[in-house]
Amino acid sequence: MAPHQPVAGPTATRRWRPGPWQAAVPAALAAVLVAGGVVLSIGGTALAKGRVPQAQAGGGTPTALITVSSTACAPGWQAPHSGRTVFTVNNVSAGTIYAVELVGANQTSVYGEIEMLAPGTEDTMDVVLPPGRYSFSCNAFSGALLRSQVEQVTGPPVSGTYSYTPVDAHQLQLATSTYRANVTQWLQRLGSATDALESAVKSGELAHARQLWLPAHLDYERLGGAYDAFGSLAGEINGTALSLQGGVTSPYFTGFFALEYGIWGGQTTSELSPTAVALDQAVHSLIAQFPHLPMAPTELGPSTYQILENTLQYEMTGEVDEGSNTDLATAWANVEGTQMALSALEPVLKQSGPGVLARLQQGVAAMAAAFKAYEEPNGTWEPLQSLTTSQHESLDGRLGSLLEELSEVPELLQPVQPATATS
Amino acid sequence: MSAPSEETRQQGGCPFSTPAGRPNEQPSPRQLSRRRLLKLGAVGSGLAAATAGSGLVQLPQALASSVSGQSGTDGPAFADGASEVTMQSAQQASFEGEHQLAVLSEPTPYTAMVAFDVIAETRAELRDLLRALTSRMRLLYKGGLPQNDGPAAPADDNGILGPSVPSRSVAFIFGIGASLFDERFGLISSKPATLITMESFPNDNLDTAQCQGDFSVQICASDADTVLHAVRDIAKHTRGAMQPRWQMDGFKSPPRPAGTPRNLMGFMDGIANPDTSQASAMQQLVWVPQGGPESAWMAGGTFQVVRIIRMFTEFWDRAATYDQENIIGRRKATGDPLDGSNEFSVPDYQSDAQGLITPLTAHIRLANPRTTASAPSRILRRGYNYARGLDVNGELDQGLLFTCYQQNLLNQFITVQGRLINEPLVDFISPIGGGYFFCPPGLGGDSSAYFGRGLL
Numbered sequence: 001m002a003p004h005q006p007v008a009g010p011t012a013t014r015r016w017r018p019g020p021w022q023a024a025v026p027a028a029l030a031a032v033l034v035a036g037g038v039v040l041s042i043g044g045t046a047l048a049k050g051r052v053p054q055a056q057a058g059g060g061t062p063t064a065l066i067t068v069s070s071t072a073c074a075p076g077w078q079a080p081h082s083g084r085t086v087f088t089v090n091n092v093s094a095g096t097i098y099a100v101e102l103v104g105a106n107q108t109s110v111y112g113e114i115e116m117l118a119p120g121t122e123d124t125m126d127v128v129l130p131p132g133r134y135s136f137s138c139n140a141f142s143g144a145l146l147r148s149q150v151e152q153v154t155g156p157p158v159s160g161t162y163s164y165t166p167v168d169a170h171q172l173q174l175a176t177s178t179y180r181a182n183v184t185q186w187l188q189r190l191g192s193a194t195d196a197l198e199s200a201v202k203s204g205e206l207a208h209a210r211q212l213w214l215p216a217h218l219d220y221e222r223l224g225g226a227y228d229a230f231g232s233l234a235g236e237i238n239g240t241a242l243s244l245q246g247g248v249t250s251p252y253f254t255g256f257f258a259l260e261y262g263i264w265g266g267q268t269t270s271e272l273s274p275t276a277v278a279l280d281q282a283v284h285s286l287i288a289q290f291p292h293l294p295m296a297p298t299e300l301g302p303s304t305y306q307i308l309e310n311t312l313q314y315e316m317t318g319e320v321d322e323g324s325n326t327d328l329a330t331a332w333a334n335v336e337g338t339q340m341a342l343s344a345l346e347p348v349l350k351q352s353g354p355g356v357l358a359r360l361q362q363g364v365a366a367m368a369a370a371f372k373a374y375e376e377p378n379g380t381w382e383p384l385q386s387l388t389t390s391q392h393e394s395l396d397g398r399l400g401s402l403l404e405e406l407s408e409v410p411e412l413l414q415p416v417q418p419a420t421a422t423s
Numbered sequence: 424m425s426a427p428s429e430e431t432r433q434q435g436g437c438p439f440s441t442p443a444g445r446p447n448e449q450p451s452p453r454q455l456s457r458r459r460l461l462k463l464g465a466v467g468s469g470l471a472a473a474t475a476g477s478g479l480v481q482l483p484q485a486l487a488s489s490v491s492g493q494s495g496t497d498g499p500a501f502a503d504g505a506s507e508v509t510m511q512s513a514q515q516a517s518f519e520g521e522h523q524l525a526v527l528s529e530p531t532p533y534t535a536m537v538a539f540d541v542i543a544e545t546r547a548e549l550r551d552l553l554r555a556l557t558s559r560m561r562l563l564y565k566g567g568l569p570q571n572d573g574p575a576a577p578a579d580d581n582g583i584l585g586p587s588v589p590s591r592s593v594a595f596i597f598g599i600g601a602s603l604f605d606e607r608f609g610l611i612s613s614k615p616a617t618l619i620t621m622e623s624f625p626n627d628n629l630d631t632a633q634c635q636g637d638f639s640v641q642i643c644a645s646d647a648d649t650v651l652h653a654v655r656d657i658a659k660h661t662r663g664a665m666q667p668r669w670q671m672d673g674f675k676s677p678p679r680p681a682g683t684p685r686n687l688m689g690f691m692d693g694i695a696n697p698d699t700s701q702a703s704a705m706q707q708l709v710w711v712p713q714g715g716p717e718s719a720w721m722a723g724g725t726f727q728v729v730r731i732i733r734m735f736t737e738f739w740d741r742a743a744t745y746d747q748e749n750i751i752g753r754r755k756a757t758g759d760p761l762d763g764s765n766e767f768s769v770p771d772y773q774s775d776a777q778g779l780i781t782p783l784t785a786h787i788r789l790a791n792p793r794t795t796a797s798a799p800s801r802i803l804r805r806g807y808n809y810a811r812g813l814d815v816n817g818e819l820d821q822g823l824l825f826t827c828y829q830q831n832l833l834n835q836f837i838t839v840q841g842r843l844i845n846e847p848l849v850d851f852i853s854p855i856g857g858g859y860f861f862c863p864p865g866l867g868g869d870s871s872a873y874f875g876r877g878l879l
Contacts, residue, residue: 118762407741
């Protein structure tokens with residue numbers, strides 16, 4: 001996983017999911033009482049303009065209109081029959097932003113959700129409901145929680161699971177602490193590795209530097225879950241030439257890839273020395289700063305698949321390699337880094353239904369083994385370009401398939417929205 | 424891809440004007456020198472008709488209406504997806520007037536953006552090339568029977584549109600890149616004051632082979648074969664004077680199910696464009712004014728930005744819809760802004776200063792913050808989708824052929840792009856090519872005029 005190195009500013013953030021509960025909440029907004037009403041229609045005629053039209057929803061999928069006002073959450077809603085229903089939820093309040101959920105009788109299983117519904121807007125909620133008791137909950141961003149009456153869904157049983165249970169935000173914090181402790185240990189090891197690399201370059205031992213580069217780089221490449229927290233140091237340490245004006249000739253081209261370019265590109269150790277020194281300094285800055293660099297609890301979940309998205313984009317295309325031909329080694333380290341994030345999340349993911357965690361862990365372990373098979377006994381790795389077509393296809397396909405599975409993790413890790421008041 | 428809906432056909436289209444019956448059958452004058460093998464044959468009598476000086480009208484009614492966005496009411500811009508175009512009463516290509524009006528027209532179903540480098544060596548040869556290029560565009564627009572070069576010569580026309588080239592079925596946008604203004608043609612001192620070479624923005628991944636160019640030629644049509652016919656024709660008839668540098672083909676999706684067409688991320692793209700029917704808005708945002716930083720000959724032209732933006736579609740498809748909507752700032756299904764009740768609702772960011780509804784980092788909010796200060800940085804956005812097979816590891820190579828038009832690169836596109844640096848969307852896209860070009864003004868009703876004449 002090799003982030004682009006912007007000319008200015010930190011590497012691109014991946015924290016695009018600021019839940020409403022993470023943002024500051026404005027003072028109570030003007031509330032206007034609007035009588036809520038419910039229209040239930042079978043066949044979609046009452047469905048508002050263009051949202052999941054009948055044809056796309058699958059012919060015959062029932063639709064229903066739900067309203068949310070500043071004082072009422074889905075008043076008068078009527079339970080549909082079991083199976084699939086598309087609700088259109090309309091926020092008729094004058095100024096209340098809601099998160100709307102359809103929850104099961106236990107008040108924790110979420111069957112459908114609209115994470116943000118602004119006043120004066122509507123959105124669809126596409127659900128599959130087994131027979132049972134359900135209610136809507138409307139979380140105002142200002143903190144108030146409204147609940148609808150409970151209704152009974154009847155009809156034939158439904159196979160499959162169409163709900164998830166939000167996790168306790170505190171558990172995500174604990175997982176993040178576990179992960180951070182692990183990163184801290186690896187950073188120590190990384191620091192020793194770049195110390196040795198720097199000293200080999202400074203003492204003119206090019207062959208030795210060539211041997212030391214890969215282990216040091218792999219120590220870093222397994223820390224992808226924390227790259228966002230590393231901020232601009234991530235770019236200094238592991239930025240690629242891809243987005244730089246002038247590419248490998250840019251003065252902003254620093255770190256592992258710049259050193260790789262020099263070591264395998266015929267530079268002398270004295271030419272390499274400033275790059276090696278700067279890399280080691282950046283790593284030690286990171287070691288010093290990391291305890292103070294924040295990581296949001298919601299960051300770790302998405303990293304379980306985003307690390308390998310970058311591997312697929314940059315390592316499996318050979319795009320970022322600067323001469324060492326170690327894409328497959330990097331890919332392996334990235335899988336190890338994914339395993340590291342997943343392990344930290346283990347206590348949380350254990351609650352996500354039987355077999356989910358085991359399935360993900362098996363997939364990740366198998367992927368690691370698939371890459372590791374290309375390591376030679378002497379510690380060198382087979383170059384990406386020497387793979388046969390079928391070997392390349394197998395790795396690409398397995399990685400893609402693993403990503404499809406891992407991409408479910410962020411959804412499984414959605415935290416419970418804290419409710420500060422109920423009515 | 425299915426045929427465009429009736430609605431698309433009526434709104435859409437480069438501003439093809441309409442045929443005035445069959446072109447006259449006259450031999451074409453060989454007005455151009457044959458230096459550097461410029462093959463300037465005539466298609467039918469198109470050139471003759473265009474140069475006869477008789478039939479040139481100022482701004483054809485059908486053309487004016489298709490440009491002003493009223494074409495839905497008085498006549499479709501071009502025929503129903505078939506090659507034979509039947510439009511009424513206009514007689515000249517979209518660039519014969521004051522502006523290159525294809526800039527303002529709605530995107531056509533198909534396009535190709537081709538960058539060329541000039542390999543002609545003298546100023547005189549460059550002039551010949553510009554004449555040849557302009558003539559070829561006129562001929563392709565006019566259509567008709569290809570020139571007969573005699574029984575011993577290969578056919579003048581590639582024939583992929585049949586024995587007679589359909590009239591008025593193709594439109595062009597021509598641009599000049601900063602690289603033309605070097606010592607080769609003595610043009611260093613003529614370089615437009617605000618035309619620069621596109622540099623790499625943070626998060627770009629530019630491939631030199633797909634960037635820049637002395638010229639950009641965009642070809643727009645309702646069918647893919649019409650576009651490719653023109654690409655081949657132009658390349659053939661300018662061979663030896665300019666060489667294709669890169670090409671990106673694009674297509675415009677039909678509305679799904681209605682409204683602004685979607686890009687390959689599934690989001691409606693280009694909703695918030697300035698109104699091209701408002702001449703004053705176009706004067707303020709698109710056309711280079713008289714008396715500004717640029718030379719008088721450039722007035723009425725516009726600056727073109729081309730960005731080839733790869734989308735990591737597999738990755739995108741693995742992101743939750745809610746996340747996608749927060750990244751873009753619109754509902755995926757409907758195109759509504761997150762605080763709005765329809766696609767064209769104007770977002771009220773002032774009432775959402777903390778970004779609780781529309782994240783402060785949402786693409787549409789950064790690109791167009793809707794403030795008084797940001798209003799002059801608006802651009803006329805013209806996006807096309809592209810799909811060109813696979814990457815080396817079997818990932819789909821798809822994305823957006825982004826183009827936009829403005830009267831000042833720095834104050835508009837570059838300012839907007841500066842606001843987008845490190846937006847959350849960057850993880851899912853990778854700008855890989857493109858360039859900046861100056862699209863000269865139209866030919867002003869002068870049938871002997873050619874693009875760039877103000878320069879030479």
